Amino acid sequence: MASVRATQKQSTRRKVLEAARDLFHEIGYDETTIRAIAERAGVSVGSVFTTFASKSDVLSQVMDDRVESLFAELDRVARHLRGSVIDRVSSVFAIHYDFECRRVKLFLAHVAASFSPTLEASTIPYGRNSRFKGMLLDMIAEAVERGEVRADADLDLVLDTLMAAYAWNYRLAAQRRADAAAMTAIMERQVALIFDGLRP
Amino acid sequence: MNHIPMRMHAPSLRPQKLTRRALAKQQTREKVLQAAREMFIERGYEGATIRDIARAAGMSTGAVFASFTDKPELFDAILSDDFAALLDPMQDAASTAPSAREALVAMFGAAYRMHFAQLPLIQAALAASWTRTPEAERLRRETMRPIRGLVTEVLERGVDRGELTQRFDLRLVADVLWDLFLAGYRPAAFDGLSVDVQTDRLAERIDLVLAGLKA
Numbered sequence: 154m155a156s157v158r159a160t161q162k163q164s165t166r167r168k169v170l171e172a173a174r175d176l177f178h179e180i181g182y183d184e185t186t187i188r189a190i191a192e193r194a195g196v197s198v199g200s201v202f203t204t205f206a207s208k209s210d211v212l213s214q215v216m217d218d219r220v221e222s223l224f225a226e227l228d229r230v231a232r233h234l235r236g237s238v239i240d241r242v243s244s245v246f247a248i249h250y251d252f253e254c255r256r257v258k259l260f261l262a263h264v265a266a267s268f269s270p271t272l273e274a275s276t277i278p279y280g281r282n283s284r285f286k287g288m289l290l291d292m293i294a295e296a297v298e299r300g301e302v303r304a305d306a307d308l309d310l311v312l313d314t315l316m317a318a319y320a321w322n323y324r325l326a327a328q329r330r331a332d333a334a335a336m337t338a339i340m341e342r343q344v345a346l347i348f349d350g351l352r353p
Numbered sequence: 354m355n356h357i358p359m360r361m362h363a364p365s366l367r368p369q370k371l372t373r374r375a376l377a378k379q380q381t382r383e384k385v386l387q388a389a390r391e392m393f394i395e396r397g398y399e400g401a402t403i404r405d406i407a408r409a410a411g412m413s414t415g416a417v418f419a420s421f422t423d424k425p426e427l428f429d430a431i432l433s434d435d436f437a438a439l440l441d442p443m444q445d446a447a448s449t450a451p452s453a454r455e456a457l458v459a460m461f462g463a464a465y466r467m468h469f470a471q472l473p474l475i476q477a478a479l480a481a482s483w484t485r486t487p488e489a490e491r492l493r494r495e496t497m498r499p500i501r502g503l504v505t506e507v508l509e510r511g512v513d514r515g516e517l518t519q520r521f522d523l524r525l526v527a528d529v530l531w532d533l534f535l536a537g538y539r540p541a542a543f544d545g546l547s548v549d550v551q552t553d554r555l556a557e558r559i560d561l562v563l564a565g566l567k568a
Contacts, residue, residue: 181484261483268480268539307557314533314558321532327483328490343529346521350564 166204168194174215174259182212182262209266216263220284223252227288238296243344245289246319247337254333257326264323286312302351311351318343382420384410390431390474398428398477425481429489432478433496435471439464440500447503453511457559460503461534462552469541469548476542479535504530508566517566526562533558 172193176185187208191198205211227248234241253260290312296302302311322340325331371379388410392401403424407414421427443460450456468475485493504527511517537551546554 183484265480265483268476268542310557310561314561317533317536317558318529321535324482328485328494339525342522342525346525346529346565347562348565349521350561350567 162204165196165200168196169201169204169211170215170218173211174256177212177215177262178256178259181258182266212263212266215259223249224284226252231288238293238301239345239348241292242289242315243337243341245292246340246344249319250333250336250340254326261323261327264320286316289315300353302348303353306351311347314347315344318347378420381412381416384412385417385420385427386431386434389427393428393431393474393477394471397473398481425489428477428481429492431474433492435468435474436496436500439467442467443500443503447507453507453514453516454559454563456507457504457530458552458556460507461555462548464534465537465541465548465551468538472538472542475538479538501527501531515568517563518568521566526566529562530559533562
């Protein structure tokens, strides 16, 4: 049984992450102070720092927590995906765009922070979460088995190229307020381009 | 179009006749930019304060603010210069390459070569690019337009030469190539990859994308 102390710590952690998630989205990452997070969460500034090393640490934990619900959604859908590898892969990216666009400013802050030269050791920068990639890699490997993709294709290279296109499409959200549907439409064309060169 | 004219987009740098006052102002601006560049490279964007920059430039913080309204504006001015400076080397690299593929590898390689010496600055720039004001974004797009145009020109030349087909919208292809180029900065920053290694990695990705356009 967890001690009272451990339960309290757990509850502080949850409150801080919820407050931070909302503030990052509402006013942006740079403008959000640890003080403001503590205030919104109803905890002391000191207790934020006993749980998290820094603001960037809070951000990466916020993102990591959300990932669970994204995976739940992907798992649910993945079993039902049919059609060509282009359709399947595009669907996975469409789910990602839908998911991230619910709090797009939060996501953009996460991407922006991943370029920071001063990341904490505990911070998981955007793009370094390997669970994201495993599912796509499986999907491409299946396409090789079905004879849709060349057997000698370098799958990691394909995945990496897809991920780069996927990630930089958020530029359209950052700079032109594009929504999930707009990004999905462009991504579909990019996926088609990339797989076109991989036909056996 | 069968060739890329050299320096086609080179802006006219010859200054208008300046009054002494305007000249002094311009010199102050140059001095601030130089000092700020060094500070940003040394300490990163967050780490460099206007105070530090002013001290390094040998002037008051007030004098810095007379040239730039705030740190983001100062930072953007430096980046505009840095990206504009890519144009000539990229164009030169592309113009001597025997094929579209080689031209792309050479021009992006030239860009990496120029930028990798100051990665902290570029990292900070890429971080900032996700959360810009619309006005800053408009200015940045203006700066980048000729450089991004180079990519499309190289592809068009490839089509003219019969190396590539237009089965895909060339602007779509150019955008993907540009994304792949930008995506190379982060591994360079975090994994310390050299210019050559990073250029080779990009070449593999270029081959992957161009495979769909092979004539």
